[in-house]
Amino acid sequence: MQQYNNRTILHVDLNSFFATSEQQANPYLRGKPVGIIKARGRTCVIAASVQAKKFGVRTGTTTYEAKKLCPAIILVEADFDKYADITYRFIKICKTYSPLCEVFSLDECFIDVTESEKFFPRLPRKPNLEESTWMEMGKSLRGVADGGNVFNIAFEIKDRLRAEIGDYMTCSIGVSYNKLLAKLAGEQIKPDGLFWITDDNAIAVLDKSELMDVCGIGWGLSGHLRKLGIGSFPQLRSKSLAFLHKHFGPWWSVHLYNTARGIDGSSVNSFLSLEEAKSVGRTYTTHRNLYKKEEVRRLMRNLCEEAAAKARAMNLAGRYVGVVLRGGEESRYGHFTLKEYIDDGKKFFDLCLQITREWTLPYVRFCGVTLGMLTKSEYLTAPLFPGELRRRKLVAALDAINNRFGDYTIYPSQLLGTSIIRPEVNGYFGDRAYRLKIMVR
Numbered sequence: 001m002q003q004y005n006n007r008t009i010l011h012v013d014l015n016s017f018f019a020t021s022e023q024q025a026n027p028y029l030r031g032k033p034v035g036i037i038k039a040r041g042r043t044c045v046i047a048a049s050v051q052a053k054k055f056g057v058r059t060g061t062t063t064y065e066a067k068k069l070c071p072a073i074i075l076v077e078a079d080f081d082k083y084a085d086i087t088y089r090f091i092k093i094c095k096t097y098s099p100l101c102e103v104f105s106l107d108e109c110f111i112d113v114t115e116s117e118k119f120f121p122r123l124p125r126k127p128n129l130e131e132s133t134w135m136e137m138g139k140s141l142r143g144v145a146d147g148g149n150v151f152n153i154a155f156e157i158k159d160r161l162r163a164e165i166g167d168y169m170t171c172s173i174g175v176s177y178n179k180l181l182a183k184l185a186g187e188q189i190k191p192d193g194l195f196w197i198t199d200d201n202a203i204a205v206l207d208k209s210e211l212m213d214v215c216g217i218g219w220g221l222s223g224h225l226r227k228l229g230i231g232s233f234p235q236l237r238s239k240s241l242a243f244l245h246k247h248f249g250p251w252w253s254v255h256l257y258n259t260a261r262g263i264d265g266s267s268v269n270s271f272l273s274l275e276e277a278k279s280v281g282r283t284y285t286t287h288r289n290l291y292k293k294e295e296v297r298r299l300m301r302n303l304c305e306e307a308a309a310k311a312r313a314m315n316l317a318g319r320y321v322g323v324v325l326r327g328g329e330e331s332r333y334g335h336f337t338l339k340e341y342i343d344d345g346k347k348f349f350d351l352c353l354q355i356t357r358e359w360t361l362p363y364v365r366f367c368g369v370t371l372g373m374l375t376k377s378e379y380l381t382a383p384l385f386p387g388e389l390r391r392r393k394l395v396a397a398l399d400a401i402n403n404r405f406g407d408y409t410i411y412p413s414q415l416l417g418t419s420i421i422r423p424e425v426n427g428y429f430g431d432r433a434y435r436l437k438i439m440v441r
């Protein structure tokens with residue numbers, strides 16, 4: 001554990017990612033309050049620009065509320081392809097500094113430069129922004145005086161973001177000796193910050209932070225802590241391990257005890273060594289109630305095709321099929337465990353159809369499908385019958401076309417005339433890691 005507490009780790013976080021991406025693409029939006037919505041007609045802001053945040057608009061604010069808080073706000077429909085493209089270029093930049101580069105979300109990376117920082121000696125030139133505006137490191141400027149290669153890397157990343165992605169792209173960078181503190185350091189100055197947490201200021205920074213500022217302490221845990229009279233880091237630190245063990249069990253007690261002291265033993269995991277997904281799935285909430293069975297079937301087919309394509313892209317196949325439908329107050333869930341593994345959207349859909357056949361719901365507003373118990377496709381038995389082989393060849397050909405020309409260039413005729421639901425890039429990766437692996441390789 002200890003070995004990860006004297007690493008040199010950077011946490012790089014693009015500022016107001018979705019909104020800044022839009023401002024980068026459209027200069028008219030720069031300097032203005034912008035709210036990103038998922039699609040026209042959606043009532044929730046999923047991201048806000050730096051300027052909109054000043055008015056109190058944030059992720060989850062309804063558009064109605066947002067307009068009340070900030071009448072000048074410009075609502076822009078999300079363009080996930082644009083964001084994925086920027087993520088791709090962002091990761092390409094980050095991974096040049098170390099093979100240990102962990103993609104934490106679409107706009108966040110951890111880079112462990114302990115072994116590689118020596119290759120980035122101090123630059124002869126000054127970075128083009130005032131260093132002092134970036135650095136708020138208390139009295140601790142030791143690293144800079146000593147050569148501080150890690151800061152050269154940080155400045156270079158900032159410069160390259162502007163040069164290679166766009167002049168409006170900024171990031172906040174945190175530097176520290178473990179992941180927990182690197183992320184916390186990155187939170188300190190936004191936008192365009194650089195903050196260093198060392199042995200000398202770690203406890204002070206923790207103590208002026210909220211418990212929930214730290215990754216891993218969510219609403220539930222913080223509520224539990226509060227009930228025990230623990231509302232701050234000094235209070236958490238004053239509790240013994242035995243006390244924490246009694247209330248939080250063996251794992252969380254140690255985690256909390258260490259977190260209060262800025263100790264974190266987790267390593268930076270290269271995204272190329274990410275664990276394989278255990279299941280793939282897709283859920284969708286419709287804009288209106290679906291009353292017709294055919295409409296529900298088409299939606300289900302659409303989602304099955306996406307989830308199955310995702311499995312195939314990862315070279316995985318599954319034998320657990322689950323489906324959920326919701327409408328109004330009612331909700332149904334059903335699943336099958338098969339004897340053989342499948343990765344074909346049509347088969348997946350046929351099974352979902354079987355599961356849902358007898359269900360009665362007044363209407364459908366939400367649908368989710370899951371393909372689980374995944375295994376590597378290479379372990380599959382070869383198709384035995386000519387029809388099966390033909391089907392597999394057909395699916396491979398469809399994948400080749402869609403990978404080259406874009407998702408749903410070619411699709412099942414059942415979806416003709418529907419507005420196709422496309423894969424979506426989430427803030428957090430989950431089972432999307434595969435796409436990154438393919439992109440950045």
Ligand SMILES: [Mg+2]
Nearest residue numbers: 013014016107
């Ligand atoms: Mg961010």
